[in-house]
Amino acid sequence: TKPVTIHTLRTLKEQGDKFAVIALYDAVMSAIAERNGIEIVLVGDSLGMTVQGHNSTLPVTMEHMLYHVANVARGARHALVLADLPFMSYATPDDALHNCARIMQAGAHMVKLEGGAWLEDTVRQLSERGIPVCAHLGLTPQSVNKFGGFRVQGRNDSEASAILQAAITLAEAGADVLLLECVPASLAGEITRRVKVPVIGIGAGRETDAQVLVINDILGLTERAPKFSKNFLQQGGNIAAAIAQYAADVKSGVFPSDENIFL
Ligand code: KIV
Numbered sequence: 001t002k003p004v005t006i007h008t009l010r011t012l013k014e015q016g017d018k019f020a021v022i023a024l025y026d027a028v029m030s031a032i033a034e035r036n037g038i039e040i041v042l043v044g045d046s047l048g049m050t051v052q053g054h055n056s057t058l059p060v061t062m063e064h065m066l067y068h069v070a071n072v073a074r075g076a077r078h079a080l081v082l083a084d085l086p087f088m089s090y091a092t093p094d095d096a097l098h099n100c101a102r103i104m105q106a107g108a109h110m111v112k113l114e115g116g117a118w119l120e121d122t123v124r125q126l127s128e129r130g131i132p133v134c135a136h137l138g139l140t141p142q143s144v145n146k147f148g149g150f151r152v153q154g155r156n157d158s159e160a161s162a163i164l165q166a167a168i169t170l171a172e173a174g175a176d177v178l179l180l181e182c183v184p185a186s187l188a189g190e191i192t193r194r195v196k197v198p199v200i201g202i203g204a205g206r207e208t209d210a211q212v213l214v215i216n217d218i219l220g221l222t223e224r225a226p227k228f229s230k231n232f233l234q235q236g237g238n239i240a241a242a243i244a245q246y247a248a249d250v251k252s253g254v255f256p257s258d259e260n261i262f263l
């Protein structure tokens, strides 16, 4: 199998073929995921909640991320390894350059940063220096305290146009991928059509180029699972089959269904 690169993702978008992403945290899951139809393994700072038991992602440090990135990278032979930069590790472009170097050296192929148009300079500098970037927009969980909770973003016109503008700005600054979390399906659809780069969605409807879910949600391990997630273990019967079902349902457009979507 050929390694997944940013070219692979671009080609899939151009062909109108969807791809599947899972946030996961260790080598075993990484290996199972790529053998069962997953193009990108995301080492998400959601590990603060799913692995460490915190109620937000804010306590996650660079050291935590480096440890999990190295583990996930060892399990991935052809999947693209995407790694989150944790809270406050990219507050300035210099911090971002320094911490991206560390996370790339630990085994990541692309880094993900949360934020809007203010990230423009950072994205440009990373891009110029050879670091592929995924810009995470909409519900950015590192800002949960500023949002006053985990809530859908972009529901009114001014919020929606700010997210759309940020998406366009960051793609122009050199972001290779965008990720939209918990935004209305229509807004995600518009952004996906407006930018050339692939758009990954979670709680962002059916029209994005890809979907991402957290492994704990796919396997039904989350106590109060979010509306946008789905337990695939019930159908699959075992972990590999659950992941394969998720990948197949993303690619065929069966997932997400109406019950997983915000309007
Ligand atoms: O940390 C994470 O798992 C994420 C995804 C939910 C997009 O950022």
Ligand code: NA
Pocket: 044, 045, 046, 057, 084
């Ligand atoms: Na994250």
